[in-house]
Amino acid sequence: MRVGAFIALSAMSALTPCAAGAAGDSERGRTIAETWCVSCHARQSDQTAIDAAPSLSAIQERPDLTPDRLRTWLADPHPPMPNLNLTRQEIEDLVAYLRRPD
Numbered sequence: 001m002r003v004g005a006f007i008a009l010s011a012m013s014a015l016t017p018c019a020a021g022a023a024g025d026s027e028r029g030r031t032i033a034e035t036w037c038v039s040c041h042a043r044q045s046d047q048t049a050i051d052a053a054p055s056l057s058a059i060q061e062r063p064d065l066t067p068d069r070l071r072t073w074l075a076d077p078h079p080p081m082p083n084l085n086l087t088r089q090e091i092e093d094l095v096a097y098l099r100r101p102d
């Protein structure tokens with residue numbers, strides 16, 4: 001009995017963070033960026049990954065890259081950046097991470 005109740009409780013607490021809605025999570029965005037983007041986009045302006053790609057910090061500071069433009073770009077980037085087939089949730093997480101801090 002006790003063991004069963006313990007398992008039920010742990011299962012509930014493990015599920016709670018997943019209940020977050022569609023809003024972007026910048027921490028998840030950072031993880032996605034560090035997994036999928038840093039092979040081309042360096043993290044900081046003074047580092048280079050590949051020359052053609054702006055660094056992630058340069059992207060964060062570009063005033064023209066509004067959340068809407070980021071969404072559009074990430075859903076359908078043009079060459080030389082490949083389409084990474086991101087889900088809508090991944091795009092929202094990346095937008096939360098990459099948008100200009102207010």
Ligand code: HEC
Nearest residue numbers: 033036037039040052053054059073079080081082084094
């Ligand atoms: C294979 C290399 C590569 C990967 C992987 C890649 N990019 Fe890019 N990205 C580029 C290049 C090259 C450009 C510059 C395109 C240009 O200036 O025309 C670019 C441009 C961009 C821009 C600027 C768009 C604009 O309007 O100027 C954003 C934002 C961006 N990438 C975000 C990302 C994110 C977020 C990821 C990871 C999910 C990612 N990229 C993964 C190569 C890559």
